Amino acid sequence: MRVLVVEDEKKTASFIRKALQAEGFAVDVCHNGAEALAAPGATPYDAIVLDIMLPGRDGLSVLRQWRQQRNSTPVLLLSARGEVNERVEGLDAGADDYLPKPFALAELSARVRALTRRGAENKSPVLSVADLTLDTVTHRAQRGGREIDLSAREYRLLEFLMRSAGRLCGRMMILEKVWDYDFDPGSNLVDVYIKRLREKVDAGFEPKLIHTARGTGYVLKEAP
Amino acid sequence: MTIRTRMTLWYSAGLLLSILVIGVLALDELYEPKGPSAQYSQGMQDYVGIVLWIGIPTVILSLGGGWWLMRKCLAPVSTLTEAAKRVTEHNLDTALPRTGNGDELDQLTAVLNAMTERLHQSFTRVRNFTLAASHELKTPLTILCAETETELHDESLAPAQRERFASRLDELHRLARIVDGLTLLAKADAGLVTLTLKPIRFDELVRDSFADLQVLAQASGLRVELAACEPVAVQGDAHRLRQLLLNLADNAVKYNQPGGFIRMALRRRGDAAEFTLANTGSGIAPEALPRVFDRFFRGDPAHGHEVDGCGLGLSIAQWIASAHHGLLRLESVPLQLTTATLRLPFPRGEA
Numbered sequence: 060m061r062v063l064v065v066e067d068e069k070k071t072a073s074f075i076r077k078a079l080q081a082e083g084f085a086v087d088v089c090h091n092g093a094e095a096l097a098a099p100g101a102t103p104y105d106a107i108v109l110d111i112m113l114p115g116r117d118g119l120s121v122l123r124q125w126r127q128q129r130n131s132t133p134v135l136l137l138s139a140r141g142e143v144n145e146r147v148e149g150l151d152a153g154a155d156d157y158l159p160k161p162f163a164l165a166e167l168s169a170r171v172r173a174l175t176r177r178g179a180e181n182k183s184p185v186l187s188v189a190d191l192t193l194d195t196v197t198h199r200a201q202r203g204g205r206e207i208d209l210s211a212r213e214y215r216l217l218e219f220l221m222r223s224a225g226r227l228c229g230r231m232m233i234l235e236k237v238w239d240y241d242f243d244p245g246s247n248l249v250d251v252y253i254k255r256l257r258e259k260v261d262a263g264f265e266p267k268l269i270h271t272a273r274g275t276g277y278v279l280k281e282a283p
Numbered sequence: 284m285t286i287r288t289r290m291t292l293w294y295s296a297g298l299l300l301s302i303l304v305i306g307v308l309a310l311d312e313l314y315e316p317k318g319p320s321a322q323y324s325q326g327m328q329d330y331v332g333i334v335l336w337i338g339i340p341t342v343i344l345s346l347g348g349g350w351w352l353m354r355k356c357l358a359p360v361s362t363l364t365e366a367a368k369r370v371t372e373h374n375l376d377t378a379l380p381r382t383g384n385g386d387e388l389d390q391l392t393a394v395l396n397a398m399t400e401r402l403h404q405s406f407t408r409v410r411n412f413t414l415a416a417s418h419e420l421k422t423p424l425t426i427l428c429a430e431t432e433t434e435l436h437d438e439s440l441a442p443a444q445r446e447r448f449a450s451r452l453d454e455l456h457r458l459a460r461i462v463d464g465l466t467l468l469a470k471a472d473a474g475l476v477t478l479t480l481k482p483i484r485f486d487e488l489v490r491d492s493f494a495d496l497q498v499l500a501q502a503s504g505l506r507v508e509l510a511a512c513e514p515v516a517v518q519g520d521a522h523r524l525r526q527l528l529l530n531l532a533d534n535a536v537k538y539n540q541p542g543g544f545i546r547m548a549l550r551r552r553g554d555a556a557e558f559t560l561a562n563t564g565s566g567i568a569p570e571a572l573p574r575v576f577d578r579f580f581r582g583d584p585a586h587g588h589e590v591d592g593c594g595l596g597l598s599i600a601q602w603i604a605s606a607h608h609g610l611l612r613l614e615s616v617p618l619q620l621t622t623a624t625l626r627l628p629f630p631r632g633e634a
Contacts, residue, residue: 068422068425068426070426071422071425071426071429074426074429074430074433077433078429078433144476144477147479159463160421160422160424160425161421161424161425161427161428161429161455161459162425162428163428163432164429164432164433165432165436210494211494212494212495212498238495238525239521239522239525240522240525240526240529241522242463242522242526243456243459243460243463244526244529244530244533245457245460245533245593245596246499246529246533247499248495248498248499248529248533251498251499251502252498254502255498273435273445273449273452274431274432274435274448274449274452274453274456275432
């Protein structure tokens, strides 16, 4: 899997490169828009991480140009501007995902990973991890044959965690997918919900399935 | 007393006085030196008749005319007053209307316009500074966050070290939220944020928010109640309204007391939807109340840092409310009940 990183700030680019390499990606780095414009034509990429603020030519116009050239490589936009409209603007320009700075590296890697396996996502109506099963049609959850009673929000949270089982789910990602928030509310909402979910899913069962990645998010997996 | 009334009064007093003086002089000139006393008393009657039937109507007419004249002269002042009343920090770039005839008032308007223009430039400089500062802060913040995170995931870390890095990362995230909030407000001040208002069912957002509130409150041992949730549709931006509701709900939990309660309600009130969120807790002192929406304002300095927050939540909430042409206000009876009220007007024609 090869990823292109377009980021003018050298230090940030280097962090992103290291984080993605640690995930097993081959990474190329571009430092400006003009250079980036030609890159996906020369080498096929599985995903592109694109900063919006670039010297010379900004990320959004580079992205529009790629899309006009019928290049459909999944793009994760990075933004330092944190503007309300920017997310919408970015998605309109053809981005597949959007991450405002500062971001957690683990979250960035998780999102890039999600982009590269888009389409290969588990679409089965019944999700299962260890002895936990979730029927996405009837919304019923069971662990070890025992029924788990979930509120609507808890169900969405568990479904999201199970669909991305084994992968880290960043706090922002959870807020986006489960609550449809596009901002960091500075509330401990996610942690409180995870705590409740743990009481229902993990209390009295072994192995524990919901794990905390301190400072970044949560992951649902069998092994600790 | 307005200038107009004062000038009209002076004018009419002058008018009356001159009519009397002219009358007395005329009487003196016409009758006194010539005739006997019978003629004199006849003249006196004539004089009273003239004053009554011609003088008084003249005075009334002149008064009316004077009033009209003053009104016409001072109309530009009223226009100027009305226009100046509408000037706030958000529309300093709109100049006051000038008549262009070069009179004193026109000159005054020009001077006022030059003054607001200088103010506008200062405001713009402050805004641009905040915008640039928050942008410049993001790059080092991104690097710091990434570095701390990388160190945190180092397997060889001792638990105590790990805890220290984790706490540092938490603080960095808080800093990032402050910078985000500042950027948002600086952009909003500069009119760079446009919300896309679409018809939405506000009661559905309130119900969602109540579900979250229940969970947040339960974790803190508080009782919650949804007193009313009438179906209402408003023109709104669902993301921003959710942000506002969560912010209020979060505050109601954070600033509560052990064993306290929270009551949420959504009702139709005339031409607006009225959302209220009341909570127990120490509340806000009356002198602090007018400042709660100020950026970085902490109601109680002694407890300001006990509760985690970025200090911009209510400022952002108020901006969201006004961007929806709505109104957010807070009332508080210390140690009893603090109530946040949000009024969102119904779309025109649907009241």
